[in-house]
Amino acid sequence: MIQPAGFFFFSFLGGFRPSCGLFSVRSFEEIPHTGRNSWVNLLRFWREDRFRHLHKHMERTFNSLGPIYREHVGTQSSVNIMLPSDISELFRSEGLHPRRMTLQPWATHRETRQHGKGVFLKNGEEWRADRLLLNKEVMMSEAVRRFIPLLDEVAQDFCHMMQTKVEREGRGERGKRSLTINPSPDLFRFALEASCHVLYGERIGLFSSSPSLESQKFIWAVERMLATTPPLLYLPHRLLLHLGAPLWTQHASAWDHIFTHAEERIQRGYQRLSHSQSRGPEGGGRYKGVLGQLMAKGQLSLELIKANITELMAGAVDTTAVPLQFALFELGRNPEVQQRVRQQVQESWAQAGGDPQKALQEAPLLKGTIRETLRLYPVGTTVQRYPVKDIVLQNYHIPAGTMVQACLYPLGRSAEVFEDPLRFDPGRWGKSREEGQRGGGTGFRSLAFGFGARQCVGRRIAENEMQLLLMHILLGFDLSVPSSEDIKTMCTLILMPETPPKITFTNFWCFSCGNQGSHPFFLLSSLCCSQKTTDSK
Numbered sequence: 001m002i003q004p005a006g007f008f009f010f011s012f013l014g015g016f017r018p019s020c021g022l023f024s025v026r027s028f029e030e031i032p033h034t035g036r037n038s039w040v041n042l043l044r045f046w047r048e049d050r051f052r053h054l055h056k057h058m059e060r061t062f063n064s065l066g067p068i069y070r071e072h073v074g075t076q077s078s079v080n081i082m083l084p085s086d087i088s089e090l091f092r093s094e095g096l097h098p099r100r101m102t103l104q105p106w107a108t109h110r111e112t113r114q115h116g117k118g119v120f121l122k123n124g125e126e127w128r129a130d131r132l133l134l135n136k137e138v139m140m141s142e143a144v145r146r147f148i149p150l151l152d153e154v155a156q157d158f159c160h161m162m163q164t165k166v167e168r169e170g171r172g173e174r175g176k177r178s179l180t181i182n183p184s185p186d187l188f189r190f191a192l193e194a195s196c197h198v199l200y201g202e203r204i205g206l207f208s209s210s211p212s213l214e215s216q217k218f219i220w221a222v223e224r225m226l227a228t229t230p231p232l233l234y235l236p237h238r239l240l241l242h243l244g245a246p247l248w249t250q251h252a253s254a255w256d257h258i259f260t261h262a263e264e265r266i267q268r269g270y271q272r273l274s275h276s277q278s279r280g281p282e283g284g285g286r287y288k289g290v291l292g293q294l295m296a297k298g299q300l301s302l303e304l305i306k307a308n309i310t311e312l313m314a315g316a317v318d319t320t321a322v323p324l325q326f327a328l329f330e331l332g333r334n335p336e337v338q339q340r341v342r343q344q345v346q347e348s349w350a351q352a353g354g355d356p357q358k359a360l361q362e363a364p365l366l367k368g369t370i371r372e373t374l375r376l377y378p379v380g381t382t383v384q385r386y387p388v389k390d391i392v393l394q395n396y397h398i399p400a401g402t403m404v405q406a407c408l409y410p411l412g413r414s415a416e417v418f419e420d421p422l423r424f425d426p427g428r429w430g431k432s433r434e435e436g437q438r439g440g441g442t443g444f445r446s447l448a449f450g451f452g453a454r455q456c457v458g459r460r461i462a463e464n465e466m467q468l469l470l471m472h473i474l475l476g477f478d479l480s481v482p483s484s485e486d487i488k489t490m491c492t493l494i495l496m497p498e499t500p501p502k503i504t505f506t507n508f509w510c511f512s513c514g515n516q517g518s519h520p521f522f523l524l525s526s527l528c529c530s531q532k533t534t535d536s537k
């Protein structure tokens, strides 16, 4: 069994202590709870619309019951925690194959519809072996180096599309035109275009004047799947399935659409790959996306490749499009922060000589911006684990197999964990661990992508995709917001704004030569023009 580095050392220090001299461990039953009757609790959830505001409900409950509580709602029971020290203890006790709560309705759907039955339900060593093969194509630095240019191309195209829009529809004098829009639909298109480029190695033309209806339908299907999942987690969904409940029907048809979309693209990718292989070595040199890599290597069966690509596609769009909305909003309402990040980005881009990966490496505030956004607005509000051995949290005994949830929304906004928690400060992540972060230094504060063997497999795609887009936006536009009031949020399966925020984009312009934003040297006209002179030599 493979364990994270340091596991044995930590388990030796912090393993389960049934009771120790000074204070004895309290029983599981003594953990504060929100009510023992899970069906009464479920009714309360429905009545008070708590599914939509689960993150706020958790925050309130921690405030009233303390840093650990039990909750029983419908078919789900969990122990909820929020302090980094407890979360680190939980992750130390995870096995190789924690079951993930969110996959249950999906798994039932797959079983009943006979879609590659069982493919997603692999566990243990078998699952781990597949995941390691997948990691090579999406997580390892060699893979990241290959797909960054693809993401960069889409990010630059997004900015050109936006520039044209601002010039055409914006107000103000030439060179400083502004346009206030809800960027959400464009960000969804960006996320889908970027993930298709990386996964299938092909562009799907979503920035063209007539983007395909098929792609828009895919975006709607993912939204519907996410929105219908939370209630299904708390209800006996096999029963719903047999009753033909509308919620279940919507959920199932959304999944069917996602599977069909992925199936068609995979089929096309497969044909392209066979075609290029038949043309001999000269056809095989170009990077063909994750799908092409997996097919060319042939280590996973076609069934498994399909399953993994479908899962990646389903997880790829909303997860990045939504935090980008929050990031633009926070940068827009914090102009000094925006200027600090922009300055770093300008310098790093100027020094990187057009190499996007180098530019990102030299601009840590961009990474800080993403971390800070996900601290305040975690896409997934919880990370769940089933410990494989008994553990002690807050001096309560937690039996192996209990579902324990690390609650990221209350964690990210806790004054016990973060100094001035509501301040948007990308710089806090570059500081030494103790600065800007409270409560001792075990880490486990930035957990938006989960942790360990089962952490988000799309993490590197997501981080680079979001950073590249923000980099080009900051190079090309000044951002502001018409209203700096806090955004009201709601939970579907992911945390999102109740109403997408409006953002004002103002084009930058070099007054000397007329170069427009997104040009690396746009602001300092001397740099812009000197670059032109150098180029023309």
Ligand code: HEM
Residues within 6 Å of the ligand: 100, 131, 195, 311, 312, 313, 315, 316, 317, 319, 320, 323, 374, 378, 379, 380, 382, 383, 384, 447, 448, 449, 450, 451, 452, 454, 455, 456, 457, 458, 459, 461, 462
């Ligand atoms: C800001 C963006 C994203 C966030 C915050 C995020 C967050 C997460 C989290 C918390 C998990 C569960 C991890 C755990 O239990 O330890 C997860 C799993 C997963 N994510 Fe992401 N994700 C993001 C973007 C993406 C993208 C872009 C993709 C696909 C390209 C993706 C695909 C997946 C998949 C397939 C899993 C399941 C992995 C497994 O169980 O093996 N995610 N994600």
